[in-house]
Amino acid sequence: MTLNKVHLVGRAGRDPEVKYFESGKVVCNFTLAVNRNTSNRDEPPDWFDLEVWDKTAEIAANYVKKGSLIGVSGALKFDRWTDRNTGDERQKPVIRVDRLELLGSRKDNEAASGGGSGYDDDF
Structure with a gap:
């Protein structure tokens, strides 16, 4: 048995960037800042790169x-590429999001249909 599941709660670090493909697919990328559960308020957050696809990507782009x-x-995945300048192999961790929850208030998320609603690729 294998398991690759990530659950995070945090704040979007930037507005989502959306790309539309000729195939009809949609991808949305943005970052998430997650504070550690510690009493030290001065500790910086952990940053995660998020990749969201299809209808969930459209929801993220809009709200x-x-x-x-x-x-x-x-799920955690690794984007891999070759550095153009050095020829070195590079990689970075990315969270491939399959479920998105809008947790803030409507005002916080500027969402007409409300926070707290779950959206995933299956609808």
Whole structure:
């Protein structure tokens, strides 16, 4: 048995960037800042790169803004590439989101249909 599941709650670090493909697919990328559960308020947050696809990407593009409080569930993957300048192999961790929760208030998320609603790729 294998398991690759990530659950995070934090604030969007920037507005989502959306790309539409000729195939009809949609991808949305943005960052998530997650504070550690510690008493030290001066500790910086952990930052995660998020990748969201299809209908969930459209929801994120329409309702998530920089600073929005959201929850995500997904899988950890690694983007790999070759550095053009050095030829070195590079990689970075990315959370492939399959479920998005808008946790802030309607005002916080600028969402007409409300925070707290769950959206995932299956609808």
